[in-house]
Amino acid sequence: MNVMTKDMTTKLGFDVERIRRDFPILSQTVRGKPLVFLDSAASAQKPRPVIDAMVQAMETQYANVHRGLHWMSERTTDAYESTRDAVARLINAPSRDEIVFAKNTTEGINLVAHSYGRGIMKPGQAVVISEMEHHANLVPWQMLRDAHGIELRVAPITDAGELDMAGLETLLQDRKVGLVAVTHMSNVLGTVVPAARVAALAHEYGAKALFDGSQAAVHRPVDVQAIDADFYLFTAHKLYGPTGIGVLWARRELLEAMPPFMGGGDMIGTVSFERSTWAEIPHKFEAGTPAIIEAIGLKAAVEYVEAIGFDAITAHEARLTDHALARLSDIPGLRVLGRAQDRGGVFSFTMQGAHAHDIATLLDRQGIAVRAGNHCAEPLMRRLGVDSSARASTGIYTTMAEIDALADTLLRVREFFT
Amino acid sequence: MFDELRDLYSAEIRAHGRTPSHGQRPAAFDASAKGDNPMCGDRVQVFVRRDDGRVAEAGFEARGCEITVASADLMCEAVRGQPVDHVRALSDQVAAMARTGRCEACDEALRNVHPLSAVHEYPSRVKCVTLPWHALLAALDGEKESTSE
Numbered sequence: 001m002n003v004m005t006k007d008m009t010t011k012l013g014f015d016v017e018r019i020r021r022d023f024p025i026l027s028q029t030v031r032g033k034p035l036v037f038l039d040s041a042a043s044a045q046k047p048r049p050v051i052d053a054m055v056q057a058m059e060t061q062y063a064n065v066h067r068g069l070h071w072m073s074e075r076t077t078d079a080y081e082s083t084r085d086a087v088a089r090l091i092n093a094p095s096r097d098e099i100v101f102a103k104n105t106t107e108g109i110n111l112v113a114h115s116y117g118r119g120i121m122k123p124g125q126a127v128v129i130s131e132m133e134h135h136a137n138l139v140p141w142q143m144l145r146d147a148h149g150i151e152l153r154v155a156p157i158t159d160a161g162e163l164d165m166a167g168l169e170t171l172l173q174d175r176k177v178g179l180v181a182v183t184h185m186s187n188v189l190g191t192v193v194p195a196a197r198v199a200a201l202a203h204e205y206g207a208k209a210l211f212d213g214s215q216a217a218v219h220r221p222v223d224v225q226a227i228d229a230d231f232y233l234f235t236a237h238k239l240y241g242p243t244g245i246g247v248l249w250a251r252r253e254l255l256e257a258m259p260p261f262m263g264g265g266d267m268i269g270t271v272s273f274e275r276s277t278w279a280e281i282p283h284k285f286e287a288g289t290p291a292i293i294e295a296i297g298l299k300a301a302v303e304y305v306e307a308i309g310f311d312a313i314t315a316h317e318a319r320l321t322d323h324a325l326a327r328l329s330d331i332p333g334l335r336v337l338g339r340a341q342d343r344g345g346v347f348s349f350t351m352q353g354a355h356a357h358d359i360a361t362l363l364d365r366q367g368i369a370v371r372a373g374n375h376c377a378e379p380l381m382r383r384l385g386v387d388s389s390a391r392a393s394t395g396i397y398t399t400m401a402e403i404d405a406l407a408d409t410l411l412r413v414r415e416f417f418t
Numbered sequence: 419m420f421d422e423l424r425d426l427y428s429a430e431i432r433a434h435g436r437t438p439s440h441g442q443r444p445a446a447f448d449a450s451a452k453g454d455n456p457m458c459g460d461r462v463q464v465f466v467r468r469d470d471g472r473v474a475e476a477g478f479e480a481r482g483c484e485i486t487v488a489s490a491d492l493m494c495e496a497v498r499g500q501p502v503d504h505v506r507a508l509s510d511q512v513a514a515m516a517r518t519g520r521c522e523a524c525d526e527a528l529r530n531v532h533p534l535s536a537v538h539e540y541p542s543r544v545k546c547v548t549l550p551w552h553a554l555l556a557a558l559d560g561e562k563e564s565t566s567e
Contacts (some may be wrong), residue, residue: 009448316493355483357458359429361540365423381459387481388459413420 004046006303014312020397022047022304025277035400041187041215041346041393042371043237046301050079053300065292066266066283073195080292083299084282090302091213091232092223093232093249096181100248100282101290105214106136108233108248111285112210113140115258116179116250123149125178128171128207130163130187130193131383135376137212140182153177155381161189161338165197173204176352179208181231186218188375188391189338190321190346191218197228200378208254214238218395219317219344221310231283235333236294239299241397245294248285262287305396313396317345321402322393327407333414337384345394348375351410354417356390363390368406425536426543427484428522436437440494444477453553455545459552460486464494464553473497473505476554483546487562490530490550502558509551520534 015348028035038046057079063072065080084096087241093099102108105235117127117140127150145152156167162277163182171177171246180202195216199209208416210231213222218236231254235246250258258266262276267370269277278418305313324347328336333352351359360372371391374381381387420427440506448464452460460482466474476494480487493512508525512534513523519538522529537547556564 340448357460357483357543357546358485361426361543362423364422378459409419414421415497416420 002370003067009101014157014316015314016397016399019047019308020365022397024048024051025399026397030367031365034366035244035406036366038392038394038398038402038406039133039218039369039371040395040398043217043238043243044395044398046242046297047240047304049304050297050300050391054223054242054297057293057296062292064289064316075246075290079299080290080295083289083295083302086299086302087249088305089410090222091217091234091247091249092225094225095252098248098249098252098255101295102233102246102248103244103291104237104246105212105233106140106246108246109137109210109212110140111261112181112231112233112250113144114256116208116259117141117144117150118148119259120254120257121150121178121271123146124137124151124176125170126151126153126176128155128168128177128180130168130182131189132161132163132185132189132377132380133181134187134212134214135378136214137181137183138379140196146162151176153378154225155180155182155382156396157191160189160340161343161384162340163191163198165194165201168198169201169205172179172201172207175205177202177205177207179210180376181210182212184211184222184232184345185346186338186377186380187215187346188348188389189340190343190382191338191340192220192342192344192347195229195344196390199228199230203218215344215346220314230254236298236301239298239301240304241297242291242294242297245298252281253410256284257283260284260287264288266290308396309414316396320376320398320400321345323400324392324394324403324406327403328410331407331410331414334410337389347390347393348389350386350389351414351417355414358412358417359390359410362416363406363409366405366409367399368409370406428533428536429487430533432484434491435488438478438491440491441480441487442476442477443479443493444475447475447477449557449560451553451556452560453549453556455482455486455544455549456485459547460546460549462486462501462550462553463555464490464550466557468470468502468556471502473500473502478550478553479494480550482549483541483543485534485546486549489531489534489547492534493550493554495530496527497554502532506555509548511557512551513548 063078084099088096156164202209208230213234232249237243267287337348356372449466452463462480478490552564
């Protein structure tokens with residue numbers, strides 16, 4: 001790290017070495033080498049406060065929620081429900097009642113495809129996605145198309161890997177589109193989509209706007225009111241929280257109009273053998289015992305990133321991104337996929353003469369963890385004309401030295417394969 | 419830097435992975451099937467010509483890593499001249515070898531495949547070795563597709 005960078009870091013109050021000490025796993029070695037974890041876009045590591053909150057809940061304060069009349073259940077219910085407040089604050093949701101917990105982003109999108117898609121949309125209407133969607137924001141809409149007669153349209157991306165706004169508008173012009181469902185940040189290209197512009201365009205043509213925030217919520221401050229979104233989703237495990245819990249935010253009037261996704265306990269008003277009535281939102285969408293411990297972990301994760309602050313997080317990431325792009329572009333034969341103006345710390349690349357898997361295996365031998373394959377975005381890979389790519393992605397704990405380790409090792413990988 | 423990887427990426431495997439001898443569709447074939455590894459996008463299509471109950475010739479087209487291509491190439495070498503009804507046994511032996519690294523009880527026909535036993539140290543890469551064999555079995559069974567799953 002050079003002096004100027006260090007000064008800037010101090011000024012922003014962002015001390016990456018201090019942050020790294022919060023993540024116990026980062027002191028592990030892999031194959032005898034220090035772990036260089038560049039796969040946070042798949043799932044991020046967990047800081048001590050998240051681990052402790054979950055362990056402490058299980059050790060000191062645990063029972064089922066929303067049902068017991070005893071002390072433990074009341075305390076656990078309070079802890080579980082307070083996560084809704086933390087999440088509402090994180091994404092500036094107008095109301096905590098609009099925060100629905102699902103298993104992950106995938107389940108949340110399936111919830112919307114089912115409850116809004118089948119429950120509210122009419123056959124003949126269309127859903128628009130983009131060419132750079134994760135399978136999670138593609139397959140549920142294909143299922144809706146096949147089950148409910150909804151047309152599925154795909155908005156193009158430009159060769160730079162940005163959403164083609166003119167192309168999107170063309171798809172909206174016949175006003176048959178009921179929903180525009182796109183990623184807020186590509187898990188392959190790192191492209192940040194101008195969500196507010198997309199939402200404005202969707203609304204202009206009478207459509208709702210849904211954003212898959214799985215990547216964006218980790219890298220950027222999210223304000224669902226500023227975006228003027230209708231649905232927003234993200235998952236805890238990429239935001240330094242646990243697996244098993246994700247968030248669907250939607251406007252109150254949409255959630256109230258939508259039928260439930262799954263039936264069971266906790267989502268009902270009254271039940272008889274003849275009929276049941278539904279609980280108020282958000283509980284209407286949370287059937288069965290929820291991910292209680294995971295919710296408590298999510299709250300700790302939200303508080304952890306808030307304490308660091310998104311100004312500092314995005315500034316750190318911008319430095320890492322600039323450095324990574326500069327170093328990677330210096331490697332002969334290496335092609336970084338996408339060159340969006342607004343992008344975050346996700347870098348997919350191919351290397352002439354070396355397959356992505358072989359690259360990943362060689363990097364792994366040096367303790368460097370990257371992902372290789374199609375990144376759950378097969379149609380995007382086809383659009384880019386590649387079969388597979390390697391992907392490095394950053395987290396709040398990523399250092400300049402780790403980016404250098406990646407680039408230095410890739411130079412050796414290149415020698416190995418040529 | 420990658421000395422410990424020389425086992426998996428031995429000169430022999432690398433030669434088969436980069437310039438395979440059987441990496442094309444044979445002029446004549448009577449069975450073919452695709453193999454797909456959905457986790458990584460690797461794809462291999464195997465072509466077989468049978469004659470009198472034996473594999474007369476095998477070839478493949480692949481887009482995949484060096485290990486997948488090398489495995490496909492070595493497989494095509496190994497099965498040439500083998501009785502068709504013996505191929506499943508060979509495939510099982512290769513799969514066991516890839517998982518365990520051991521091949522003491524392997525058929526003599528698999529001698530050329532032994533260098534791939536180094537893959538057992540890389541569990542996520544075992545499927546790279548077995549994918550072409552899945553496709554070959556699917557072709558011989560009259561199926562059109564197989565996966566590494």
